[in-house]
Amino acid sequence: MAELEFEKPISQLRNKIQELKEYTKNSSMDFSGEIRILEAKLENLENEIYSNMGVWDRVQIARHPERPTTLDYIERLFTDFFECHGDRLYGDDAAIVGGIAKYKGLPVTVIGHQRGKDTKENIRRNFGMPHPEGYRKALRLMKQAEKFKRPIICFIDTKGAYPGKAGEERGQSEAIARNLFEMAGLTVPVVCIVIGEGGSGGALGLGVGNYVYMLENSTYSVISPEGAAAILWKDASKAKEAAEAMGITASDLKRLDVIDEIIPEVRGGAHRDISQQALYIDEVLTKALETLLKMKPNQLIEQRYHKYMKMGESTFSIQSTV
Numbered sequence: 001m002a003e004l005e006f007e008k009p010i011s012q013l014r015n016k017i018q019e020l021k022e023y024t025k026n027s028s029m030d031f032s033g034e035i036r037i038l039e040a041k042l043e044n045l046e047n048e049i050y051s052n053m054g055v056w057d058r059v060q061i062a063r064h065p066e067r068p069t070t071l072d073y074i075e076r077l078f079t080d081f082f083e084c085h086g087d088r089l090y091g092d093d094a095a096i097v098g099g100i101a102k103y104k105g106l107p108v109t110v111i112g113h114q115r116g117k118d119t120k121e122n123i124r125r126n127f128g129m130p131h132p133e134g135y136r137k138a139l140r141l142m143k144q145a146e147k148f149k150r151p152i153i154c155f156i157d158t159k160g161a162y163p164g165k166a167g168e169e170r171g172q173s174e175a176i177a178r179n180l181f182e183m184a185g186l187t188v189p190v191v192c193i194v195i196g197e198g199g200s201g202g203a204l205g206l207g208v209g210n211y212v213y214m215l216e217n218s219t220y221s222v223i224s225p226e227g228a229a230a231i232l233w234k235d236a237s238k239a240k241e242a243a244e245a246m247g248i249t250a251s252d253l254k255r256l257d258v259i260d261e262i263i264p265e266v267r268g269g270a271h272r273d274i275s276q277q278a279l280y281i282d283e284v285l286t287k288a289l290e291t292l293l294k295m296k297p298n299q300l301i302e303q304r305y306h307k308y309m310k311m312g313e314s315t316f317s318i319q320s321t322v
Helices: 005-025 032-051 055-062 070-077 119-124 132-147 165-169 172-184 200-204 225-233 236-246 250-255 274-292 297-309
Strands: 079-083 096-103 106-113 152-158 190-199 211-215 219-221 261-263
Touching (some): 070 106, 070 274, 225 236, 250 261
Parallel strands (some): 152 190
16 A cells, blocks of 8 residues: 555554564564564554645645545445446537445435546546536436436545636636536435545536535645745645645634534545545544435525635624724
8 A cells, every 4th residue: 555755653663563473473583572662653653644744744644645535435336337428419528427325224415526546547437527517417317316316425525627728618616617607406314525636617517515525635726836936936836735724624714614514534534444434534424414315405505605605704803993
């Protein structure tokens, strides 16, 4: 499993323990006492490092190449998933997957950004950066869900919508804006979960919901730290400083009421134990649907409206100097 920069001390100590275990197997000497001491030291080191992660550390975890994707969670959370393809206007976009499934026996529509697990798949899925047809496919599935009164679950994980010439020619901005408009008025429950990177309008195109959740080590921002650094300092290498200033972590966005709840992660990141991470998501998703399914269509729209209208509210007073 790939180790991140801040995890190197953990990796080094873990390797020492493994070496000592291997040596013990092939030797008459007993190092079990030393191994127990090192294992205790490893436990303390992991607690210290993972309990004090900085913003940039969380950005690296959100971008981890082995981080679970939408399809990983679909496999573990839903049954009878039937993937649907195409926007009925241009073509199919593999950067967004979606279809019909059952969640504990309840018919639902599941949609999410999809990255690849290797170079070949990343190229096919455009590294999880959708074209307009991806968002139009998502909207087609949402309107279908509304027609048949199925709740919608969206998994958000993208650096952003594809910014290339082809995407602009086919109406990238209009496609995202149309999704924002239509999602705001859907008469069925919509639950959105940021599972990795939530980048700019590309994330928002699947992000207008009654409840919006974030995994503990995911990020959600209007621009990537590299992009912000390039604009602010004309130097993309200052991405770490930009990330710390932008307020892109789950705790930052919970404090600002942009999200409703933080979903805890497996220690070290969701990629350490995908099945356990799916259970954490399952717990939150069950509670969300239990609440939303009791609401009438007009109540769902009103709740969604008030949720987004209160974002950015602030109170301040002006003192007269006269």
